[in-house]
Amino acid sequence: MAQAARLGLGAPLAAAAPAAGSSESRRRARHTVRSNGAMASFAGLKSTKGLPLSSTSVDASAALQRAKLSQSVKSNSSTARRGVVCMAADTGKRVVPLSDYRNIGIMAHIDAGKTTTTERILFYTGRNYKIGEVHEGTATMDWMEQEQERGITITSAATTAMWKDHRINIIDTPGHVDFTLEVERALRVLDGAICLFDSVAGVEPQSETVWRQADKYGVPRICFVNKMDRLGANFFRTRDMIVSNLGAKPLVLQLPIGSEEDFQGVIDLVEMEAVVWKGEELGAKFYSEPIPESLQELAAEYRALLLETVVEQDDEVMEAYLLEGIEPDVDTVKRLVRKGTIALSFVPVLCGSAFKNKGVQPLLDAVIDYLPAPLDVPPLNGTDAENPDITIIRQPDDKEPFAGLAFKIMTDSFVGSLTFVRVYSGELTAGTYVLNANKGKKERIGRLLEMHANSREDVKVARTGDIIALAGLKDTVTGETLCDPEKPVILERMDFPEPVIKVAIEPKTKADVDKMSTGLVKLAQEDPSFRFSRDEETNQTVIEGMGELHLEIIVDRLKREFKVEANVGAPQVNYRESISKTSEVKYVHKKQSGGQGQFAEIVVRFEPLDAGAGYEFKSEIKGGTVPKEYVPGVVKGLEECMSNGVLAGYPVVDVRAVLVDGSYHEVDSSVLAFQLAARGAFREGITKAGPKLLEPIMKVEVVTPEEHMGDVIGDLNSRRGQIASFGDKPGGMKVVDAEVPLSEMFQYVSNLRSMTKGRAQYTMQLSKFDVVPQHIQNQIAAKNSTAVPA
Secondary structure, eight states: OHHHHHHTEEEEOSSSSOOTTSHHHHHHHHHHHHHHTTOSSTTOOOOOTTOBSOOOOTTSOHHHHHHHHHHHTTTOHHHHHHTSOOOOTTTTSOSSOGGGEEEEEEEOSTTSSHHHHHHHHHHHTTSOSSOOOTTTTOOSSOOSHHHHHHTSOOSOEEEEEEETTEEEEEEEOOOSGGGHHHHHHHHHHOSEEEEEEETTTBSOHHHHHHHHHHHHHTOOEEEEEEOTTSTTOOHHHHHHHHHHHHOOOEEEOEEEESOGGGOOEEEETTTTEEEEOOSOSTTOOOEEEOOOGGGHHHHHHHHHHHHHHHGGGOHHHHHHHHHHOEEEOHHHHHHHHHHHHHTTSOEEEEEOBTTTTBSHHHHHHHHHHHSOOGGGSOOEEEEOSSOTTSEEEEOSOTTSOOEEEEEEEEEETTTEEEEEEEEEESEEETTOEEEETTTTEEEEOOEEEEEETTEEEEESEEETTOEEEEESOSSOOTTOEEEOTTSOOEEOOOOOOOOOEEEEEEESSTHHHHHHHHHHHHHHHHOTTOEEEEETTTTEEEEEESSHHHHHHHHHHHHHHHOOOEEEOOOEEOOEEEESSOEEEEEEEEEOSSSSOEEEEEEEEEEEOOTTOOEEEEEOOOTTSSOTTTHHHHHHHHHHHTTSOTTTSOOBOSEEEEEEEEEOOTTTOOHHHHHHHHHHHHHHHHHHTOEEEEEEEEEEEEEEEGGGHHHHHHHHHHTTOEEEEEEEEGGGEEEEEEEEEGGGOTTHHHHHHHHHTTOOEEEEEEEEEEEOOHHHHHHHHHHOOOOOOO
16 A cells, blocks of 8 residues: 555555445545636636536626636736736746646547637637637637638637646647648647547548648647537547547547437546536536446446556556556546657547537646646757758757747738747747748847737747747748747758649739739748749749639638739649659760850669659769769759659659769860750650659548439549448438549539539548549640640
């Protein structure tokens, strides 16, 4: 027992769960009161024996709410008015310890309830005094007109709230596949995430995409199975899909009490108690009760699974539990859950219904208890600005030199351009200068702004762990590093997806020409996945993006924000070109007709690479047959050609070019001569290497009533689609998974609505690039006369 006391363990385990009303249950209930009694927000106070967890109604006066919030934030006058602690820049010192920071994102498939959940978080933490609703167009975080009209999130929005004296910086992200970049750059700068799942639909396609993105950046996360009140809600099926679809290890911390219209609350498997919502006070009141008798056996089973999993995080606790039957106490269980979550050993799973205001406060508790603070994640590695081979480490400490990453640009009609920055180390003060390490340019910080969706509040100092918006920067773009000019460092840049669709756009009047140019430049600065260019042959402006909706929003923003009237052409696919075999060519560029001429001879081998490898250059020159000062000319000539293939003028990918041999002339050779020789070698070599055209293939999921399933499958087949699988969905619906070329999916939504009487819906995301059938390749090549210039 001495060992048990030292490890934070309770009495020997007699049963997986204490019986309701037992001394152990009462002990835990008393512990719950102690641990939650000092809670910062008015909505989360707990009690036991069936008493309401908060006797304060949400309809109480705003003065009472502000008074309680004021107490939680040390009576900061500005903060009490806004309901959230600021960065304490005015006090000259940090108010919230870095260990109490949580930088999190909320991510999910479209319509899983991300923004609805965020709105509840803002309400229960006192950040907002009323709940905004997506379906009413009043959600705080969906502030763009297009978001309010469509009921979807288009751009990531940042805000800050306080919960139990912890500062939570939140980024609400889009769920539509066309805006995946918003999720990517948010995850790059966050320490943790909440992944929401629709309990009816389970793990959906975009959920898989954002999960992979979180894996890429090693972001610890917790799962919230939402919409438990909906018809067809199934918590356990969703848990199983987390395993099968995501390859993750779910750790169930809560079980639902009821489902669909009978959903009442959750069983807390850590505290071993029931938490229920009974009133209609917008979820502010909830009650702690004994676990219902009908669910005690299930709770005991999942409690045992929980303990068996978490004790693996500590050898001594595991030994005491498995060999001596000593169950760890609540604090130890939470410590081990936190340790395993941060180590990515498992993902805690909770449940609730954000729309029905059930389960959000325990979710906030889980964010604090289990997701990492900036101190819990590994120190940030960067590289020396002068020598990329030198690694520089920045510790999360206010005393370290300043380093931050610009992850988002936003145009504000009142402030101008805003640059969102995650501060990784040091402090940043308004009016000072920082170095853009990527460009070697100094930038002056005009204002520091704490953002709440599209509203803002000035602060004087930003510190380690803060997510802040900077006004006044002129040269910094997304993915670049800002740092102390005396201690330069370059942080790892972000990867941006390549556009898959393009349309031609023309201003309707001459007056729109300059306005459109200005608008496109600003929109491209905000969104690295959006690009535009000028087609000199057709004299058209071409815009490129991640999907039809993406470009539709771009055109709409041009009209609303920049007052541009424009004609938009039909969508076009961004194809790629590659090669199917190895070729080797010898090319001589010679122009010697008196005086100094041009001479360069090179031998280049072109090799196909695996899909997704991109372009590589390698030099195998030995003995100086091509002097090293001329090799950059070869590199530049080949890179210029890679954007313009030999079949139809599309970018060339998945190719390695190897400079094998060559010769030069003492007088007539130059970098330019070798650049021109490389262009000629590319044209001949790629042509001999079996060039092929690649097209984007989309992963398509269609949910349809059973009576229309045959029509849906037949239509997908007619679009050159390949059916991967089909299965059942709740409510008699069927789901069809297929891979279909993007070129066949334009205007698909209209056809789908027509054939299913508006009852079906679909989602799609980029799966891969694959070879275009020869007869279609010939048609595309005939339409595109663009060739590699000589």
